[in-house]
C-alpha cells in the first residue's frame with residue numbers, strides 16, 4: 001500500500017504532541033504496535049506470564065516469519081534478542097579468530113562494534129584495518145579489493161552510520177566478500193525500517209538490527225540474522241538451557257538454528273511489538289517508505305544548506321533520512337535544547353559514536369535530525385524557520 005498520509009498520521013499518536021525528528025534514536029510507535037504490547041502485558045497480568053506466552057505461541061512464532069519476510073531469509077535463520085548490540089555481539093564474539101587474522105571495516109564504524117574489534121585485537125592478536133572512503137564518504141570498493149589477502153577473516157560494515165545520511169554499498173561489498181569467500185557481517189541497525197534489506201542480494205552471512213529506530217518498534221528488542229550454512233560454524237559466546245541441550249554430565253548439544261544466539265527469558269510483549277512494527281512497515285512497503293524518507297530528507301538537507309553558518313555533514317550522492325549538521329558558534333546541545341523547547345525532538349551525535357570518521361573529517365558535536373515517513377513538509381518548515389532564527 002502506498003503511503004496514505006491521513007492513516008499514517010492518525011496511527012502515530014505522538015505526532016499530536018511533538019515534531020519527532022529523532023527516529024535514528026528511537027521512533028514513535030504506531031498505535032497497533034503499542035496495542036499489541038499492551039494486550040500481551042494485560043494477558044500476562046490476567047493469566048500469568050508463562051501461560052500468556054503458551055497461549056500466544058503462534059503469534060510469537062510469527063514474529064520470526066515477519067523478520068524473515070523483512071530481510072528475505074528463513075525464520076530458522078533469525079534470533080530475537082534484546083537489542084542490535086546483543087545480536088551483533090553474539091555473532092561477532094562467536095567467530096573463531098586466531099592470531100594474525102584481519103578484520104576489515106569502514107571509516108564510519110559504530111563505537112560499540114569498534115570497541116569489540118579492539119577487545120578481540122588485544123585478546124587474540126587480530127588486526128583491524130580500515131577500508132578508506134572516497135571524498136564523498138562512501139567506502140572505496142577498489143581499495144577494499146586491494147586490501148584483501150588470505151588473512152582477512154571478516155568484513156564488517158555498518159550500512160548506515162549513526163552520525164550521518166551515508167549509505168554504504170553493502171551489496172557491492174557483499175559481492176567482493178563472496179568472491180573471496182570471506183565472512184561478511186552487516187550492522188543494519190539504522191537502515192532496517194528505512195531501506196529495503198534483502199540478505200540474498202546483500203550476500204551477507206550475518207546481519208543485526210534493532211526494533212526501536214526506523215522500524216518503529218519497542219525499545220529493548222532487536223534481531224540477528226545468521227545464514228543457515230554459517231550457523232553451525234559459530235559457537236555463541238554465552239549459552240544457556242535454551243540455546244543448548246544438556247545431555248550428560250560432560251556434554252551439551254547446541255541448537256542447530258539461529259536461536260542458539262538467544263537465551264531463555266525474554267520480553268514477550270516487546271517481541272510481539274516488534275512483529276507488529278515489522279508487519280506495519282511491510283504493509284506500507286519498504287520501497288514506499290524509502291522513497292518518502294528520501295524526499296523529505298533531501299528537502300530538509302537542501303534548505304538547511306541555504307542557511308548561513310550551517311555546516312551539513314556528508315555530501316555523498318546517496319543519502320538516507322539522517323541529516324547531521326553544526327551551527328557556527330553554537331553548541332549542538334544548545335540547539336537541541338532550543339528545538340526541544342518548541343516541541344521538536346532531535347538528537348546530538350558526538351565524535352565518540354564514530355571516532356574514526358569524526359577524527360578524519362574533524363567533525364564536532366553535531367545536531368542529528370532523522371526524518372521518517374510520518375513526518376511532513378510543514379513540520380520540516382517549522383524546524384527550518386526556527387533554525388534560521390537560531391543561526392542569526
Ligand SMILES: Cc1ncc(COP(=O)(O)O)c(C=O)c1O
Pocket residue numbers: 024083084085086110112158160161162187189190209210211222
Ligand atoms: C549504527 C548502529 N549500530 C548499532 C547500534 C546499537 O543499537 P542498540 O542500541 O539497539 O544495541 C546503533 C545505535 O544507535 C547504531 O546507530
